[in-house]
Amino acid sequence: MNAFLSQIIIQLRMDIRDKGTLLVFYIVPLGFYAVMGAVFSSVNPEIKPILSATMAIFSVTMGAVIGIPPSLVKLREAGTLRAYQVLGIPNASVLLSIGISTLIHLSVVCFIISISAPLLFDAELPQSTGGFIAVLAALLFCSTAIGLFIGSTAKTQSSAMLLSQAVFMPSLMLSGIMFPAHLLPQPLEYAGNVFPATHVMRAFYGLAYRLPTEYNSSLALLIVFAIGIVASAAAAWRLGKITRVA
Amino acid sequence: MNNYILTLHNLVKQYQSITAVDGVSFNICAGEIFGLLGPNGAGKTTTLECIEGLRVPTSGDISVDGLHPLHNRRELRKTLGIQLQSSSLPEAILAGEAMTLVCAYHGVKPREDLMQRFGLDTLKHKQYGKMSTGQKRRLQLALALAGNPKIVVLDEPTAGVDVQGRAELHAAIYELKAEGVTVILATHDMAEAEALCDRIAILIKGRLAALGTPEQVTAAGSSQTRITLRTRHGSLLKQGSIQKASYLGQSEGFAQWLCNDAAPAVMELLNAAMSQEDPVDDLRVERPSLEERFLEIVEGGKTL
Numbered sequence: 001m002n003a004f005l006s007q008i009i010i011q012l013r014m015d016i017r018d019k020g021t022l023l024v025f026y027i028v029p030l031g032f033y034a035v036m037g038a039v040f041s042s043v044n045p046e047i048k049p050i051l052s053a054t055m056a057i058f059s060v061t062m063g064a065v066i067g068i069p070p071s072l073v074k075l076r077e078a079g080t081l082r083a084y085q086v087l088g089i090p091n092a093s094v095l096l097s098i099g100i101s102t103l104i105h106l107s108v109v110c111f112i113i114s115i116s117a118p119l120l121f122d123a124e125l126p127q128s129t130g131g132f133i134a135v136l137a138a139l140l141f142c143s144t145a146i147g148l149f150i151g152s153t154a155k156t157q158s159s160a161m162l163l164s165q166a167v168f169m170p171s172l173m174l175s176g177i178m179f180p181a182h183l184l185p186q187p188l189e190y191a192g193n194v195f196p197a198t199h200v201m202r203a204f205y206g207l208a209y210r211l212p213t214e215y216n217s218s219l220a221l222l223i224v225f226a227i228g229i230v231a232s233a234a235a236a237w238r239l240g241k242i243t244r245v246a
Numbered sequence: 247m248n249n250y251i252l253t254l255h256n257l258v259k260q261y262q263s264i265t266a267v268d269g270v271s272f273n274i275c276a277g278e279i280f281g282l283l284g285p286n287g288a289g290k291t292t293t294l295e296c297i298e299g300l301r302v303p304t305s306g307d308i309s310v311d312g313l314h315p316l317h318n319r320r321e322l323r324k325t326l327g328i329q330l331q332s333s334s335l336p337e338a339i340l341a342g343e344a345m346t347l348v349c350a351y352h353g354v355k356p357r358e359d360l361m362q363r364f365g366l367d368t369l370k371h372k373q374y375g376k377m378s379t380g381q382k383r384r385l386q387l388a389l390a391l392a393g394n395p396k397i398v399v400l401d402e403p404t405a406g407v408d409v410q411g412r413a414e415l416h417a418a419i420y421e422l423k424a425e426g427v428t429v430i431l432a433t434h435d436m437a438e439a440e441a442l443c444d445r446i447a448i449l450i451k452g453r454l455a456a457l458g459t460p461e462q463v464t465a466a467g468s469s470q471t472r473i474t475l476r477t478r479h480g481s482l483l484k485q486g487s488i489q490k491a492s493y494l495g496q497s498e499g500f501a502q503w504l505c506n507d508a509a510p511a512v513m514e515l516l517n518a519a520m521s522q523e524d525p526v527d528d529l530r531v532e533r534p535s536l537e538e539r540f541l542e543i544v545e546g547g548k549t550l
Binding site for chain 1: 299316323324326333334335346350353389
């Protein structure tokens with residue numbers, strides 16, 4: 001346990017030292033949040049009250065889905081996983097430490113957004129703090145699991161980037177973060193249901209802000225958790241497969 | 247000898263239709279430096295990976311200090327310290343953090359002694375990605391030793407390392423031997439193998455081609471001695487074969503002969519130079535090196 005704790009602390013420090021990771025985890029999400037808060041919420045006032053939620057979804061999806069996969073593929077390509085393995089560090093603990101470290105970084109970003117949005121951009125505070133935290137936890141878990149799954153599935157860093165974008169861009173466009181989902185053509189609105197961000201958005205609406213939703217927001221939360229569990233299991237299975245001794 | 251710490255019996259590893267290792271057997275004694283040599287694709291790394299538990303052999307038996315590489319993986323990681331040929335740590339990890347992490351998984355305190363011994367104490371706060379090749383190799387070796395292993399496997403430890411770095415790594419390997427650690431060294435560098443190894447095995451196309459001390463392996467090849475001679479006026483360059491030695495040719499003023507008995511051949515050549523009043527600037531009498539024997543084996547393609 002001490003060894004695993006050391007690994008998480010070292011992983012956290014490495015993430016901060018790595019400019020690419022720092023950019024994806026902190027700089028771009030917070031920069032985008034500043035622009036959205038200052039400019040875009042004036043253009044689309046519907047976003048303003050729930051700015052904390054939409055920007056949390058953006059930051060977490062970006063950090064986890066864009067940030068994790070290339071670094072995980074790089075660990076494989078550079079032989080780092082093998083090096084760790086022969087030095088007595090299990091692959092599962094590498095995967096877990098990356099996941100936990102990502103969760104911590106993205107939680108910090110979400111905390112900054114949640115605290116500053118009402119002060120800087122007149123965003124509304126959630127009606128239920130517990131509901132907000134529960135949905136945020138589901139979002140963090142699910143996005144990190146998807147990031148780990150893409151990272152353990154993609155063969156190269158470029159294919160990892162493609163897969164990440166294939167999840168990230170539709171999540172951004174179809175979930176209602178950028179503009180209300182009901183304005184989308186119906187096929188795209190249906191397609192949006194494939195992505196967890198859409199369900200997270202509904203869960204935030206219903207559970208955190210007590211706003212009306214198209215279906216039960218608790219069911220939306222369950223769907224997010226379920227996707228996270230499936231993605232975690234798939235990531236563990238993929239990593240086991242690619243690092244299996246043959 | 248019965249103090250074998252590692253035994254390999256009839257190891258076979260096939261990748262679909264390709265046989266990478268084909269019936270290799272050898273034993274390694276505790277405390278010796280054992281060299282594994284061979285050209286690219288000879289099966290060295292596959293053999294080492296089977297020993298390290300990173301590959302499943304198609305058939306054959308391996309015992310590492312009484313452990314089975316696949317069935318006793320956890321214990322094996324404590325017995326075996328491994329420096330892989332092509333592996334890397336994360337670029338952003340600090341040397342000190344890497345040592346802390348590996349020691350934590352071995353259940354020991356961070357090995358400051360190893361950091362000092364390999365000149366890494368001043369590099370503790372340096373990121374792995376910013377270290378030179380020599381510094382990286384030294385760190386990898388220090389990490390491989392973190393758990394006090396009985397056996398250390400070094401795969402091309404001096405590849406890409408400068409002369410000073412090489413000398414430092416060689417000194418470290420000698421120190422390990424002095425401490426009773428068994429070292430398995432895979433290398434392309436014949437001079438390194440000749441200087442460091444107690445015994446060597448040469449693999450060709452997955453099969454064992456030679457096994458023994460460097461002297462035994464070298465002696466098993468050509469028994470002829472080479473004489474290289476340079477005179478001030480080059481009078482012997484056109485001498486050709488003499489009674490006691492056959493002429494090989496000349497290069498940049500150095501003429502070369504091969505002989506079975508060096509003394510009479512050298513006398514005959516010196517007499518020839520003196521008779522033509524041509525002073526001798528350089529004279530070398532050399533037995534075939536391990537490298538020449540290695541090339542002879544590789545070109546011959548014969549296996550045991």
